[in-house]
Amino acid sequence: MRAVFGLVLIVGVALAGFAVFMVKDFLGQQAKMAAAQAKQVETVPTKTIYVAKRQLKYGEELTQADVRQVAWPAAALPEGVYTEKEQLFPAGDARPRYVLRLMEPSEAIMEVKITKPGEDAGLTSRLEKGMRAFAIKVDVSSGVSGFLRPGDRVDVYWTGRVEGFDRNSNGDVTKLIETGIKLVAVDQTSGGTISEAVVARTITVAVNPQQVAALAQAQSTGRLSLSLVGNHDDTVAEAIEVDQRSLLGLAEAPQIQEAREHPEEEICTIRTRRGSDVVETQIACN
Structure with missing residues (x-):
């Protein structure tokens, strides 16, 4: 009986060890797959460009406080975007730039949407x-x-x-x-x-x-x-x-000067209709 019990114990330990090994191998494969997927996402090439930080309306002056940098997929990069600060706000050039088109938050700043330094956006x-x-x-x-x-x-x-x-x-x-x-x-x-x-x-x-x-x-x-x-x-x-x-x-003409010095007395009247006749009666002027 002792031999049988020992044999069963040895078989049980072996099975438990095998189960632990299989679980460990499975978890290892899952970790490798997750790392591979993360690595695959990171390999998408991006480029840093400037976008609008808030809604920008036509005629507004564009300042450094109105833009921010974001990573943009290089394969979908719009034409005429700004990747460097010196391109958007040249050093030593204080001339303002103005918005030519309405831009929503996080919309790419492009050459066709803003004026050149010193140009204006019209009367506004x-x-x-x-x-x-x-x-x-x-x-x-x-x-x-x-x-x-x-x-x-x-x-x-x-x-x-x-x-x-x-x-x-x-x-x-x-x-x-x-x-x-x-x-x-x-x-x-x-x-x-x-x-x-x-x-x-x-x-x-x-x-x-x-x-x-x-x-x-x-x-x-x-x-x-x-x-x-x-x-x-x-x-x-x-x-x-x-x-x-x-x-x-x-x-000044004499008659006009005399008229201004001696204005005519104002006469006020009211008209009252009596049958087919109209009677005009003088009243005091207010």
């Missing part, structure tokens, strides 16, 4: 906070013979007839309504690279909303003329208003 990048672009119609005389350039400053004069004034005594009036407003475009050109005089049809100025309303009213009720301001001229023009009589140095 030229307008300061709170300012609006307003177009003024001009011709060869009112537009300073075509010598206006984007970036120049002009004074705006209005010429017209004020309703309710005596036309025989006053005529048209010319008044300075805006001073030193900035030009942001001449016709469809917003860059200051015009090398010769160009007779424009419209000029676009940067003004606040209140000035927009004033210029719109002036343009619809009279004629606007522009006066170019010098680059180094920091003086502010005083209030100017000229009519025909002050221009020619004429005295």
